[in-house]
Amino acid sequence: MKPLKIVMSGFGPYAGREELDLRPLGEEGLFLIAGPTGSGKTTIFDAIAFALFGEASGAVRTSDTLRSDFAAADTKTYAELTFEHKGQIYNIKRNPRYERQKKVGEGTTIENADAVLKLPAGTVVTGHRNVTSKVEEILGINYGQFKQIAMIAQGEFLELLLADSKERGEIFRRVFNTDVYQSAQRLLKEKERDLKRGLERHEEAILTAAQGISRPQGRLGESLQEKLLDLNIHGVPEVRELLAEVIRRDQEARSKLRKEADKLAGELGAQILAIKEGELLNQALAALAAVLKRKKELQRMAPAHKERQKSLAAAKKAVYEISPLEKAYLREEEIKKEAAANIAQLTKTIQSREVELEAAGKAYEEEKGKETTREELAHSIRRLKEELPKYEAYGELKKQADKLELAEKELKKDLADLKLAKEEAQKNQTAYEEELTGLGNPELAAAVCLQEGEALKRAAAGFKSVKQLLSGLKHLKKEKDTAQKEFAEAEKGFQAVNADFISAEAAFFREQAGLLAASLKQGEACPVCGSLEHPKKAVMAPDAPGEAELLAMKEKVSQARQKMQKTGETAAAKLAEFNSGEAQFRAEREKFFPGADPKIPLGEFSAVIETALRENAAKEKANLQTYERLKKQQERKEEVAEELKALAKALNENEKKQGEKAEELKELTGKLARSQGELTALRQALKYDGKAEAEAVLKKLEAELEALKKALEAAQSLYQSTEKKLAADKTLLQEEEKRLTAAVGSVEASRKAYLDKLSLLGFADEKEYRAALKTGEEIEQLEKLIKEYEEEVRAAALEAARLRRETEGKEKADLTALEQAKTDLEEKSKNLAASLEVLNTRLGANEPISASLAKSTAELAAAQKEYLLVSNLAKTANGELAGKQKLAFEQYVQAFYFQQILYEANKQLRSMTNNRYELLRRADAQDLRSQTGL
Numbered sequence: 001m002k003p004l005k006i007v008m009s010g011f012g013p014y015a016g017r018e019e020l021d022l023r024p025l026g027e028e029g030l031f032l033i034a035g036p037t038g039s040g041k042t043t044i045f046d047a048i049a050f051a052l053f054g055e056a057s058g059a060v061r062t063s064d065t066l067r068s069d070f071a072a073a074d075t076k077t078y079a080e081l082t083f084e085h086k087g088q089i090y091n092i093k094r095n096p097r098y099e100r101q102k103k104v105g106e107g108t109t110i111e112n113a114d115a116v117l118k119l120p121a122g123t124v125v126t127g128h129r130n131v132t133s134k135v136e137e138i139l140g141i142n143y144g145q146f147k148q149i150a151m152i153a154q155g156e157f158l159e160l161l162l163a164d165s166k167e168r169g170e171i172f173r174r175v176f177n178t179d180v181y182q183s184a185q186r187l188l189k190e191k192e193r194d195l196k197r198g199l200e201r202h203e204e205a206i207l208t209a210a211q212g213i214s215r216p217q218g219r220l221g222e223s224l225q226e227k228l229l230d231l232n233i234h235g236v237p238e239v240r241e242l243l244a245e246v247i248r249r250d251q252e253a254r255s256k257l258r259k260e261a262d263k264l265a266g267e268l269g270a271q272i273l274a275i276k277e278g279e280l281l282n283q284a285l286a287a288l289a290a291v292l293k294r295k296k297e298l299q300r301m302a303p304a305h306k307e308r309q310k311s312l313a314a315a316k317k318a319v320y321e322i323s324p325l326e327k328a329y330l331r332e333e334e335i336k337k338e339a340a341a342n343i344a345q346l347t348k349t350i351q352s353r354e355v356e357l358e359a360a361g362k363a364y365e366e367e368k369g370k371e372t373t374r375e376e377l378a379h380s381i382r383r384l385k386e387e388l389p390k391y392e393a394y395g396e397l398k399k400q401a402d403k404l405e406l407a408e409k410e411l412k413k414d415l416a417d418l419k420l421a422k423e424e425a426q427k428n429q430t431a432y433e434e435e436l437t438g439l440g441n442p443e444l445a446a447a448v449c450l451q452e453g454e455a456l457k458r459a460a461a462g463f464k465s466v467k468q469l470l471s472g473l474k475h476l477k478k479e480k481d482t483a484q485k486e487f488a489e490a491e492k493g494f495q496a497v498n499a500d501f502i503s504a505e506a507a508f509f510r511e512q513a514g515l516l517a518a519s520l521k522q523g524e525a526c527p528v529c530g531s532l533e534h535p536k537k538a539v540m541a542p543d544a545p546g547e548a549e550l551l552a553m554k555e556k557v558s559q560a561r562q563k564m565q566k567t568g569e570t571a572a573a574k575l576a577e578f579n580s581g582e583a584q585f586r587a588e589r590e591k592f593f594p595g596a597d598p599k600i601p602l603g604e605f606s607a608v609i610e611t612a613l614r615e616n617a618a619k620e621k622a623n624l625q626t627y628e629r630l631k632k633q634q635e636r637k638e639e640v641a642e643e644l645k646a647l648a649k650a651l652n653e654n655e656k657k658q659g660e661k662a663e664e665l666k667e668l669t670g671k672l673a674r675s676q677g678e679l680t681a682l683r684q685a686l687k688y689d690g691k692a693e694a695e696a697v698l699k700k701l702e703a704e705l706e707a708l709k710k711a712l713e714a715a716q717s718l719y720q721s722t723e724k725k726l727a728a729d730k731t732l733l734q735e736e737e738k739r740l741t742a743a744v745g746s747v748e749a750s751r752k753a754y755l756d757k758l759s760l761l762g763f764a765d766e767k768e769y770r771a772a773l774k775t776g777e778e779i780e781q782l783e784k785l786i787k788e789y790e791e792e793v794r795a796a797a798l799e800a801a802r803l804r805r806e807t808e809g810k811e812k813a814d815l816t817a818l819e820q821a822k823t824d825l826e827e828k829s830k831n832l833a834a835s836l837e838v839l840n841t842r843l844g845a846n847e848p849i850s851a852s853l854a855k856s857t858a859e860l861a862a863a864q865k866e867y868l869l870v871s872n873l874a875k876t877a878n879g880e881l882a883g884k885q886k887l888a889f890e891q892y893v894q895a896f897y898f899q900q901i902l903y904e905a906n907k908q909l910r911s912m913t914n915n916r917y918e919l920l921r922r923a924d925a926q927d928l929r930s931q932t933g934l
Helices: 042-054 128-139 143-150 158-162 165-176 179-211 219-229 234-302 302-368 371-439 444-509 513-519 548-592 600-683 689-760 768-770 774-809 815-877 888-912
Strands: 002-011 014-021 077-086 088-095 098-101 109-110 114-118 124-126
Touching: 002 042, 042 077, 042 088, 042 128, 042 143, 088 128, 114 128, 124 128, 124 444, 128 444, 165 888, 179 234, 179 548, 179 815, 179 888, 219 234, 234 302, 234 774, 234 815, 302 689, 302 774, 371 600, 371 689, 444 513, 444 548, 444 600
Parallel strands: none
Antiparallel strands: 002 014, 002 077, 077 088, 088 114, 098 109, 114 124
């Protein structure tokens, strides 16, 4: 960071504004600010430190004492710093909290601390805390570190010289960004822990998988059982060898049983086929008997079948040959009756038409006699129509005159309104200008307020984040404590059942002689000494456990061990979760509550968070209210400015319109005088008062003429239509008389054809014919029944022939004997399947376990290799190698920077002391147990 310009106002001993421009010094490495005591040298450093961090450069002054005692009441107190950092220019202006005179009224008020930081990109950061945080982010150091490495106040140089390794390491971490190396150390350590837990999980998985091995009966199973009783990771290879032998033997036994099962399945299939063939033969014999029985029934139904055939033939003759002729005869009879009725009706109609024609003729002659009246009305109408345009011209002139009078009145009113509007606009213009002046400049204040609001929101989000982390941490602590308690209980339970099992197992082995003696019989050789006589057998203790009891206790030990291991894993996981959550909480607490006491218990820190949230919420509310008020002022200012623009435009338009309206009124007055003269002259030449009266008279005359014309047309039309209707009725009468004559001959011919066909087709009379008639559905039903009967007869004959061929020379099968043989084979197959099921179950458990053990063993070897590599790296990076110097990775890097610092410092120190002194870094610790420092 390179300061370029410092401005101080009402600051320390400077009562007014003082500006110190450092840019003329150029790139000089050193320059001196000299002056007598109390002249303000330290104040310049105070101004730099205050502008950057809001604090003075030394511990003897506080920020609330920086206002000059000599400053005038209206002089503002602030420090402004322009500086260069990494090639970018920054500007900070900051004021402390101080008491000043009120701008309005009497008395004093408090000016709160505030700051504004202008960034190179042009953006602005506001707010006391926000600016300080941004400066720490830009420079990479905080106020305390700035005092130690960049600006050492009077009497504070000793603090830097006496800083311990930890404090100096913190300073170097911020200055040289070495936290990445610290992160590498931490990540390697975490990776080492994760890999170690992974190794433990691999081993536990292998031991757990081994406990699931299914053991067979016999010596091999007993050997496997002994190995599994107290199995550890080093005994797994031997267990795998025994498991492979168990699997090999089970696979051989399964293969043998499968061959026997396949052979038995073939015999069973052949027996099932024999049963099926016997069932089919018996079914065929039964079906043959049923078909023969049905043939006899069909023969008994033959007479009824012939009767249906006869009925069908008669119905087809009646319906398809005779019925059409009968319908033709009946149609001709109907035509004859219809023609006779039409002749009678037409005769009556013609007589009525002749009377109507005579009356219509008289009325027509009467209307023709009114021709003179019609001609007079037509003449009057033509004359009145010729005069109508004059009435129209008079009406148009009258409308124009009325319109001009109305327009004259409106123009006069518009001129008066425009004058009033001008006066009102001028008053409003004055009022708006005064209001705009009073509103001031709320835009800048609103922008500052908005940035402060964003900062408060970020703070609230941070407080809530810390609160949520604290709540989660409490929950994790509860889960951790519960898990540890469950693990302690499980461990205690395991120790108890394991102690019982060890005691019982010892008692069991002690009583082996008693168990052996219990099975000895007189005259049989003892398996131990070979004696045939057993005068005094060993006796078992009454409380000695049996083998079954011992196995049950062993199972309980295994379950207790698994429970202990499971709860132990859960407790370890919960502890890791709690530690991770606690670290995250402490980091967030340090970030958002940097001034909080780290010794405050977790349970009490909730109150600190709630207090911070309430204070922040109150500030947010006040800031929001201020922002809303400023926004309203800003909106009102914009509205007033727009209103002033509109008023100015309206006044200009008003002046223009007044001139236009005055010219228009002058021209309109002349037009009105001319129009009224033309109207008076035209009125004197017309008969009626107006066009409406003339049109009413014309309409009446036209109506009278139209009525006379329509009466003539109606009389003529009635006469002509009556005459035509009479002629048409006479023609129709002649046609119907001809039709009647033809119909009489057709009736006789069609009747004869119908009766001749009846006799020809064998019907004795019409009664027999009508009895034979059937509907289409009845005919279809008869045809269906006949067809079904004939098809069934054919099918029965074919089925009987087929069944005779199939059963020829065969007798009924004995299904009971066949079923018994099948049952015997199924029983053998069931026994074989049970044996196979035992083998398959054991192989189904042991084969996946064997594969899992092989895979897990390989993974364990790889994990062990990776763990050893990462463990060495982690120990090296964290300075934990046994017998080696305790130098961590980050401290190694910081030592390099420290050595460079000492090198540059020694240039000055040797010059100042004539090469008598130099600063040295202690490179080695006092012993291999201590960390090498800075």
